[in-house]
Amino acid sequence: MKNTILAASVATSALFLATPANAELPGPVRAMIDAAIERGDEEAVRTVIDLARQTNPDDGAELDTILSDYEADLAAVAADAAAAEAAAIRDAGLFENWTGKGELGAFRSTGNSDNAGVTAGLKLTREGIDWRHKFRARVDYQETAGVVTREQFLAAYEPNWKITDRLFAYALGQYERDRFQGFSARYSTSGGLGYDVIDNDSMALSVKAGPAWRRTELVGGGSTSRIAALAAADFDWQIAENLVFTEDASAFIQGGSSTYISDTGLQAAIAGNFSVRLSYTVEHDTDPPLGAVKTDTLSRVTLIYDF
Structure with a gap:
């Protein structure tokens, strides 16, 4: 036009x-x-x-x-x-100008549970003049002989205010649930600054850091609240026309149990808006609740639809 x-x-x-x-x-x-x-x-x-x-x-x-x-x-x-x-x-209205991707597939986990199950995810982004909004959600679930052996939920919302073309301020609200890691709910909030280090057609790298607050409600009862620091990086590399390498890493550093997460993926386009993604996630808690191990790994194979 x-x-x-x-x-x-x-x-x-x-x-x-x-x-x-x-x-x-x-x-x-x-x-x-x-x-x-x-x-x-x-x-x-x-x-x-x-x-x-x-x-x-x-x-x-x-x-x-x-x-x-x-x-x-x-x-x-x-x-x-x-x-x-x-x-x-x-x-534009509140529900306009959103882009994103939906995922559906299977996973294999080791650590607090050793099994296979189904996984689903959603990522949404809305680019504005001065603001950028991000929403993501993920569910991993598995039953064995009628008994739930994996149940992990995550939902996060992050608005960004664009200070310059590359520098931005962010706020983050996040909810997690993983009974097999020992908590029935974990709430995290953070705010700080981020910077788009690389932003071109083939490669993008964004980093952010700031203070945070986390509240963990334990499965066995009781809760903890901690002041923390958040550092995170989001890297995307277009290796070939139909092949993308991704790495998302984050760290909540605090007294008690700090959390480190790395999600490494390889995404290949297959037809139209559809692609397939292989990913490997490592989550490490330095001092998990009693009965939980420190490190969880999750291997996923998912079908992605971009919209």
């Missing part, structure tokens, strides 16, 4: 470029330039003007004027399109 508007605007402006100041330029040459402008092909316009400079060296000033007017039209149309896009984002 933007290209169509651009082509139409520039083509219209081309009708007004033939002023008496440019009358010395040969008619056929000028007709070629006008035709390229009307087509809305910027590369063709610049190529024709470059050729015209070679064949008509005495008309350089006139060609400079034509090119300058053309570039001014391009800039004006681009500015109008950017303003329209920004207005659309600002006027």
Whole structure:
């Protein structure tokens, strides 16, 4: 749509470029330039003007004027399109402009439980002018002979305020439940600063850190509340056209039991919006509740749908 508007605007402006100041330029040459402008092909316009400079060296000033007017039209149309896009984002409703991915698959765990089960996940992102919103949720569940042997839930919401193109402030609210790790509920909140260290078409690295607070409600009764520090990194690498390597790492460091998590994945596109992901997650608690081991690992195979 933007290209169509651009082509139409520039083509219209081309009708007004033939002023008496440019009358010395040969008619056929000028007709070629006008035709390229009307087509809305910027590369063709610049190529024709470059050729015209070679064949008509005495008309350089006139060609400079034509090119300058053309570039001014391009800039004006681009500015109008950017303003329209920004207005659309600002006027979007609460449930608009979200993108994300859903996952469904199987897992294999070792540590506090040694079994296989089903896993499901959801990640959502909403990019605004000054704000970015992230939501993620995951469920891992398994039963053996009618007895639950794995039951892990996680839900997290993180708004970001964009201070600059790369620097942002974040807030985080997170809920977890894993009875086999010894807690019926664990609530975490954090706020701090983040920075997009790398942000290009093939690679992205974002880091963040800040103070945190965690409350853990134990399966056997009782609870603990701790002031903590959060540090996290999110790395994505487009290895090939249809292959992406991901690494998400986080650390809640506190008195008592600190938590370190690493989730390493390899995602391959298979058809359309569908892809398959292999991942390996390690979660280590330095001082888990009585009866729980310190390290859990989880191997997942999931089918992903991007939307």
